[in-house]
Amino acid sequence: MTENKAVKKMIGNVFNDIADAMQTGQFGKKARIGLTTLGSEHGVETLIQGAEMAAQMCSDYEVILIGPKNDTKFQTIEVNEEEMMHKTMEKLLEDGTIDACVTMHYNFPIGVATVGKVFTPGKGKEMYLATTTGTTSTHRVESMVKNALRGIIVAKACGIENPSVGILNLDGSRQVERALKELNSNGYPINFQESMRSDGGCVMRGNDLLAGTPDVMVQDTLSGNIFMKVFSSFTTGGEYESMGYGYGPGIGDGYDKTVLILSRASGTPVVANAIKYAADLIKGNIKEVAKREFDLARAAGGEAILKSLIKGTQKAACDERDKEVTAPPHEVVTGSISGIDIMDLEDAVTALWKKGIYAESGMGCTGPVVMVSEAKLQRAIQELKEAKFVAQEADPC
Structure with missing residues (x-):
């Protein structure tokens, strides 16, 4: 009788696993949620404690840390600098090592x-x-x-x-x-x-x-x-x-990364909820x-x-500007400049294109940013100062 119960339980678990796998499209594996651990105003430990709390909340997902070495049970991709941490996060998302990631102070493209x-x-x-x-x-x-x-x-x-x-x-x-x-x-x-x-x-x-x-x-x-x-x-x-699930996933038409944002002020409960939020999104395809x-x-x-919705003269001006200016050859843009009004953002990008500097618009946690290559960052700042898009005291963000 005991063996029959054990067999029935095992069969039930198998059917549950199959149902979950059909729903998520991930047969035989849990959702893998990355968590970057550098950049919090409350320190690395607050984020790690959030991961530990999330692991206790549910067993449907696996948490992978991206940051400094630690003494926890979690798999950790060791990184000790914020810029490299985000580059590592992007690579792990692209190669499928992680399905989603919870991070902070990350710039999304416009859209x-x-x-x-x-x-x-x-x-x-x-x-x-x-x-x-x-x-x-x-x-x-x-x-x-x-x-x-x-x-x-x-x-x-x-x-x-x-x-x-x-x-x-x-x-x-x-x-x-x-x-x-x-x-x-x-x-x-x-x-x-x-x-x-x-x-x-x-x-x-x-x-x-x-x-x-x-x-x-x-x-x-x-x-x-x-x-x-x-x-x-x-x-x-x-x-x-201390409450809620964080600032959530970046969603855009054609954007294929599942990146969820925390504030630098987010505490342990919000970190844990954000990880669960990420896992729910993966489960929900x-x-x-x-x-x-x-x-x-x-x-x-x-x-x-x-x-x-965009009225005639403004739209026409934008269209005419786009016809006149062609973007320079594409470059990797990891340097960012803040202090630009949202209404001037696209004009600032175009102004840099006119000077032969490849630039993209973006939005960080502190507001609009123009993103350029690190090698051209100081030159781009100077050009935007001269064009009065940013204040004279503006610095890289």
């Missing part, structure tokens, strides 16, 4: 932004903030429309089949509402959430933000970044983020979900709707 996940204080509900770092566009309304799609993608990958969407009442929110409703009427289904306030509507009030009325709250990235910090650390005075949703939005006329 990629992160979807954070918080516990709302009003009702303790989980809510996705779209978005919290990076930027999807230098045009505010266009970026918020794109942010909505990224929030939907992440919520679906985490198991919410038909996530409800609300648009926070900020500048441009009514234009965002019109664009999203047009996308919805064209065949891309969006489940608009009604505000908890008596006048309803899908434009959310501050009350909805606190209560977590929608599954996905849409706002511009800089506002989302502030909300993440407040939700994560309002009980600690701000210096230690985030890359496949993203491709499917972007394709569906395109089929519903998403690109035309976005173009219509």
Whole structure:
């Protein structure tokens, strides 16, 4: 009888493993989540403790550390410098050693932004903030429309089949509402959430933000970044983020890395939750979900709707500028320059192209950045100073 029970249990475990493997597409292996351990304001130990807490929370994933040597049980890829740490992280993602990585102070290209996940204080509900770092566009309304799609993608990958969407009442929110409703009427289904306030509507009030009325709250990235910090650390005075899942994965059309962001102020519980968040995304096939949703939005006329948001003279000027200036030959860009206004970012890149310096726009944790090769960094800074894109005292970031 005991043997029969053991056999039944073994068979049950096998079927569970098969079901999980069919869902994740990863037969016979756990999700492998990287965690970089340099750069925290609270030290390496805080991050390692987060990894240990995450390992205790669930056995469905394996944590691999990227950073200094340590005495833990975790496999560690030894790195002792932040820039090399991120290069190592990217290589491990590219060769499949890890499926996703949790890191901090990482610059995404324009078009990629992160979807954070918080516990709302009003009702303790989980809510996705779209978005919290990076930027999807230098045009505010266009970026918020794109942010909505990224929030939907992440919520679906985490198991919410038909996530409800609300648009926070900020500048441009009514234009965002019109664009999203047009996308919805064209065949891309969006489940608009009604505000908890008596006048309803899908434009959310501050009350909805606190209560977590929608599954996905849409706002511009800089506002989302502030909300993440407040939700994560309002009980600690701000210096230690103790609640939530971190700033989330960078999502972009065609972007194929699963990189989740922490703040340098993130504490042990947030680190642990971020690792679990990463594992949930891998289990939910985030890359496949993203491709499917972007394709569906395109089929519903998403690109035309976005173009219509950028008014005539501004768009025409951008198009004319793009025709006149050709990018220099591509270079590896690891040097970054901060202090540039988001509205001037693309013009700053073009100004460097005109001087023969290859540059790309990006968004770091502290705001917009222009990225150039290390060899041309000082020259690029000087050119941007002379063109008045940055202050005279600007330095590399």
